[in-house]
Amino acid sequence: MKGPVAAPPAARRTLVVFVVAITALDLALGLTGPPTTGWAGPYAGVALQVVSTLSLLVLYRWPGVVTGVVVAVAVLMALSDAFAPGLFVPVEQLSPLTVPRAVPAVLVFLVFAAPRREWIAVTAVLTVLAARPWSPAWDLTPLGLLATLVPALGAAYVDARRRLLQSLRERAERAEREQHLLAEQARADERRRLAADMHDVVTHRISLIVLHAGALETSAAPDVRSAAGDIRSAGTQALTELRDLVGVLRTESEGTGPAPERAGGAREAGDPAEPARESAAAGLPVDLDVEGSPDALAPTVARTAYRVVQEALTNVRKHAPGARTGVCLRYGPDRVEIRVVNAAAPSGPDPSLAATGSGSGLAGLEQRVGLVGGTLRHGPTPDGGFSVDARLPAFVPTTPGTG
Template structure:
């Protein structure tokens, strides 16, 4: 009978290690009842080494020890799993920040390169067309090409400088952030390239958030670039007003004439409107770009003038 008691203790201990505490307690209770029944049936009192009460005490003691061991093991496993998940979350967040930064830099490179390279292409075409006819026009075109090249190199240098920094200083920009204050100079530069631009700039807040201010400038820049590419020779109207929000409208009529030759056409990446929409949406605004009934094209952007207007 004593060997049966020892066997019951070992069996219950092993079961309690492998099963949840509730089942372990039920098993210990069942083993106690069975052992007590057998003990009473055989009139077991003592074999000189192990009394009946000792068997019951050891059975519950081993059950409690097994439950404690299993609980500690489960706690360690849960903490380990939590640590692994936290590490995976940090790695995922880091990858997401890297992807977002790459997208931001790619968008900046596209906006800078598309605008200035298209200006260089237009001026080079003009110089080639007027070569031998009007030396003053050629000289002006070459001067504008030089200016555009210096500008794009400067902006390209500021963007690439960010790439060379470590991760802790990735948001530091070496050049001033563009904004609505630069729109007048941008329009003037486009006019010098031969595009007629009408600018209507109403009173706008002077406390715009940096990403909103930059998005507003880039919308105007990209819209002017697209008009120069796809509707050369047509006048462009830029209207910037502020009521409940900042509204930017850039329109141009349908082009009456196509580029003089395929070589004169400025190829596009097809990502200009996508980049504009991503930039405006990221700043908390909306953008609508579509053909107009008269065959022209219109870009309308709405941007918040304060953090309260940002979508949650």
């Protein structure tokens, strides 16, 4: 470990207090106890202790240097004890000591700040130097282990617990964020569903009301024509407001595809031919051609087919009123084919109904068809009309592992 380590002011103050206290202890024991007797002089031992302790003042700035100083002092003490008794460690000590008193502080610091391999290696070296396994003694070996192994293991336990609590806290925060995102996604999906249903269902019904009111306005008695005009005006205003509301609810992305469903969907979702019958009853010339039965369709597919026919006829009423329209439904064992095509309009678009369009009906229809694995094509015809063609599977495609 070479670079400086950031530390809060409280930790630095605690380290300074520790250094002052240990330095005072070093001086007190070294100056009042037996001196060293080697060539280095009577104060060699206390000098080494004080140097190693004072080096702790720069532990956060140069941790590698301080660790090297403490290990070097421990090695000198071990060599003196083995080969030159009394040189750096008095033969008789007031306080039995085999490593510098700064060792516990260095080891605790390394456990929290250094990589695991580094602090384990330093702890192993200092533990061997402190325990003196080559000449064990009952009064030195336990103290050596107490000064090295115990602080390191205690700090490792505290650090592991701190990391565990931090991990649990991060997991809880991540789970809370994910829960929030899931709730947001659920709300977005519900808004999309509401927007689609309002556009497909409510718009269709209101446009039928406007169409009926228009027919009454041109053929009924004067007093009825006035009421029909009011109904038509209110209906067109409702369509305009509905367009704005759908625009607010609609979002850019679509949710995931629907889950697999059982057959018999037309009974639950509505017969896809029903919008054609309703439009014919309202005065739109519609030719309905149905082959097969919709009972084999899954509910989601039947509902999508219903929306295709509904949206196509709504557009005819808006943009080509009075145009003869053909609705063709072909139900097969594995798919349904839909074609809605209208001839050129005998007159221009109905200004009241055309102004209420949001311009997103066919785009939303393409997304709805794509969600069930179908395809949709639409565009003008050579004779000036417009066609909408859809092909849908009888069942929504499933993916492996889908329940």
